[in-house]
Amino acid sequence: MMDHARDLASVRDATKRLLTASAELDNARAPEPSRLPGWTRGHILAHLARNADALVNVLQGRPMYASGAARDADIERGAPRPLDVQLADVRESADRFQDAAAVFADWSRTVELRNGVTDQAARVPFRRWIEVELHHVDLGIGYELEDLPEEFVEREIAFLADRFAGHPEVPLTRLTDGTRTWSTGRTAAEPEVTVTGPAPALLGWLAGRREGAGLDVSGGPLPSLPPL
Structure with missing residues (x-):
């Protein structure tokens, strides 16, 4: 809420x-x-x-x-x-x-x-x-992204993950910083891409501020995201 x-x-x-x-x-x-x-x-x-x-x-x-x-x-x-x-x-x-x-x-x-x-x-x-x-x-x-308040980073990742949820151009994707997990992309049953990294790096990628440096990807390539 x-x-x-x-x-x-x-x-x-x-x-x-x-x-x-x-x-x-x-x-x-x-x-x-x-x-x-x-x-x-x-x-x-x-x-x-x-x-x-x-x-x-x-x-x-x-x-x-x-x-x-x-x-x-x-x-x-x-x-x-x-x-x-x-x-x-x-x-x-x-x-x-x-x-x-x-x-x-x-x-x-x-x-x-x-x-x-x-x-x-x-x-x-x-x-x-x-x-x-x-x-x-x-x-x-x-x-820098690493200077952003922790609460803001967590909420903005959730906000952007929700924004791309169900998007036909984004594969089903699991995001995790090792502690918290978010999901985004298509909802159809398909192999899941997992993107792992520090929360600021996840935010940087989702927000179009970074191209994926510091992120590990399994299950496929790092998804291309539509512009915000």
């Missing part, structure tokens, strides 16, 4: 970590390439700010973004801004998200996200937590 209040606190803590680390950059390093193809660090910071505002829209019953093109244009427009402007935008938009969540009442309600995806409102804070943590890693400023 989702604990939205606890997740909101985790979002707040994660945002503070990201802002503190990003403040060590300067205007010369902000436009440098991030770990995401085609995006600079400025693109990531602009995206994080606009994503917070988009989730306010979700909680208040409006479309998450006006359109995909508008979303992309906002990110491109915001990417070249000076670092202090970027960080102020991330901070202020994060505050707007927390303020909107503080007065939101019906956490059992189904809300619509991007591209027609729906979810329970109670999961929205966790979705924001995902954005902040993974994009902190994507900035490439010293925060």
Whole structure:
């Protein structure tokens, strides 16, 4: 069961970590390439700010973004801004998200996200937590998958395993870090692929941040996963 209040606190803590680390950059390093193809660090910071505002829209019953093109244009427009402007935008938009969540009442309600995806409102804070943590890693400023909170790593592996569950292009796959186990992929009876490794490495592969380094695979090759 989702604990939205606890997740909101985790979002707040994660945002503070990201802002503190990003403040060590300067205007010369902000436009440098991030770990995401085609995006600079400025693109990531602009995206994080606009994503917070988009989730306010979700909680208040409006479309998450006006359109995909508008979303992309906002990110491109915001990417070249000076670092202090970027960080102020991330901070202020994060505050707007927390303020909107503080007065939101019906956490059992189904809300619509991007591209027609729906979810329970109670999961929205966790979705924001995902954005902040993974994009902190994507900035490439010293925060790695191994630095992510253990609770977040376990829950995000489960979230992504569920996302790929039943996907026709992903073979039946068992994931394990030696202690915990998750399943994903097709549900038809077939030989099972087992992927074993440290939880951060499993998350890196599932989230498209790593190509499988540190993972052992049996029962077949490492499955190719669809883009998120």
